[in-house]
Amino acid sequence: MPHSPLVSPGAALTPAELSRYARQLSLAQIGIDGQRRLKASRVLVLGAGGLGSPVLTSLVAAGVGTVGVVDSDTVEPSNLQRQTLFATRDVGRGKAEAAADALAELNPLVAVVPLSVRLTSANVLALVADYDVIVDGTDNFETRYLAHDAAQLLGKPYVWGSVLRFDGQATVFWAAPPESAGVGVTLRDLFAEEPPAQEGETCASAGVLGAVCASIGSVMATETIKLLLGFGELLLGRLLVHDGLDATWREIRFGPAPAGSTPRPRSESAPASIAPPGPLETKADTMTEPTASDPTPDQGATALPDAGAERISPAQLKALLDARERGDESFVLVDVREPWEREIVAIDGSELIPMSQLLSDEAREKMPVDERVILYCHHDGRSGQARDYMAQNGWSNISDLGGGVDSWVADVEPDKARY
Structure with a gap:
């Protein structure tokens, strides 16, 4: 079904762009407006290998304005059978840089950003935050x-x-899409658990046909453009399965696991031939407004919460702040919203560390892993996500504010602004 475009139109198209993208401009779903959206778009492609090569080629050729390429590997002779971005002369070069050079030759009107880094829990948030869509190859x-x-x-x-081998799969995960796009789904709705690394077959051990990589990569590129421009039926909650030997395509529908239920085993989500792709172990919660099950301000007591409480009420936070002022408590209160939100309203005595910077060196200095940390956001969707994320990355005494700053203002400081 139609959904809202992710990106607003960018600058007017130049004569060179009008000429280059003429065949796309004639498509009613794209046109001048859509091409300007592509020009303003930013896509991060993880991996410049068998899937990354066709994805990158298609997105850059289509005129996506900025494309980041994350790959820390170097080109090997065995890559050339399927990683069509590279030539024999690139053997030994870093993949990100070699891909950027090849893509610049393909379309010098776009910006390709080579990122020769390995994704880690310390850098992944900062990398992902800069882009509109993430493509996993x-x-x-x-x-x-x-x-x-x-x-x-x-x-x-x-x-x-x-x-x-001869098989491929593609889908779209989006935890909190706009209502018009469909119901949000995550990786764990399809693959409930990450298998041990030694149990998964790889292209190196099992082999792969390069043409299948091209087929699946083309689907991924198409889904990316549909997301950016807001047209077509997304592969959201639909796994597209390709069998190259039988020349068949089939669809497997899946959805979010019911709240509080145990994630479905892999055999109930997809055929055994589909290997789950794996470690933050965050909950598959979406960034939503508070629901009836969330704590509300009047549920909180003024007594200090237990040190291990995952979520506290505004009244409990007020008691903690008063105790900290007296020197009886020690903790760090962290605002995970964006700077523009903090300009509207904030809780006094808090530190600003936006979501994209949670694992940065500066953030770790402000909230050491052995310190008690309390997070808050506008309501409590983002802070709950951040709490679970940080708990998986070393923080042992972390909680968040139920209802966020909105409940804080309603219950504790009613003279402050709400938004």
């Missing part, structure tokens, strides 16, 4: 789950694909 469980969870945390759509 990686080949190991750890990176897949790490990148997906960062995208989920920041509310970014995540285009996913996988290939092995």
Whole structure:
């Protein structure tokens, strides 16, 4: 179904762009307005390998304005069979830089950003935050789950694909899409648990046909453009499965697991031939407004909460702040919203650390892992996501404010602004 475009139109098209993209401009779903949206778009592609090559080629050729390429590997002779961005002369070069050079030759009107880094929990949020859509062309469980969870945390759509032998799969994960796009789904709704690394087959051990990579990569690129421009039916909650041997395509529908239920085993989500892609282990919660099940301000007591409480009320936070002022309590209160939100209203005595900077060195200085940390946002969707994320990355005494700053103002400081 139609959904809202992710990106607003950018600058007017130049004569060179009008000429280059003429065949796209004639498509009613794109046109001048859509091409200007592509020009303003930013897409991060994880991996410049068998899937990344066709994805990058298609997106750059289509005129996506800024494309980031994350890959820390170097080109090997065995890559050339399917990683069509590279030539024999590139063997030994870093993949990100070699891909950027090849893509600049393809379309010098776009900006390709080579990122020769390995994704880690320390850098993934900052990388993902700069882009509108994340495209996963990686080949190991750890990176897949790490990148997906960062995208989920920041509310970014995540285009996913996988290939092995003659088989391929593609889908779109988006925890909190606009209502018009459909119901939000995450990686763990399809693959409940990450398998041990040694249990997963790889292209190196099992082999892969390069043409299948091209087929799945083209689907991923198409989904990315549909997301950016807001047209077509997304592969959201639909896994597209390709069998190259039988020349068939089929669809497997999936949805979010019911609240409070145990994630479905893989056999109930997809065929056994589909290997789950893997480690933040964050909950598959969406960044939503508070629901009836969330704590409300009048549920909180003025007594100090237990040190291990995951969520506290505004009244409890007020008691803690008063105790900290007296020197009886020690903790760090952290605002995970964006700077523009803080200009509207904030809780006195808090530190600003936006979501994208949670694991930065500066953030760790402000909230050491052995310190008690309390997070808040506008309501409590982002702070809850951040709490779970940080708990998986070393913080042992972390909680967040139920209802966020909105409940704080309603219950504690009614003279402050609400938005």
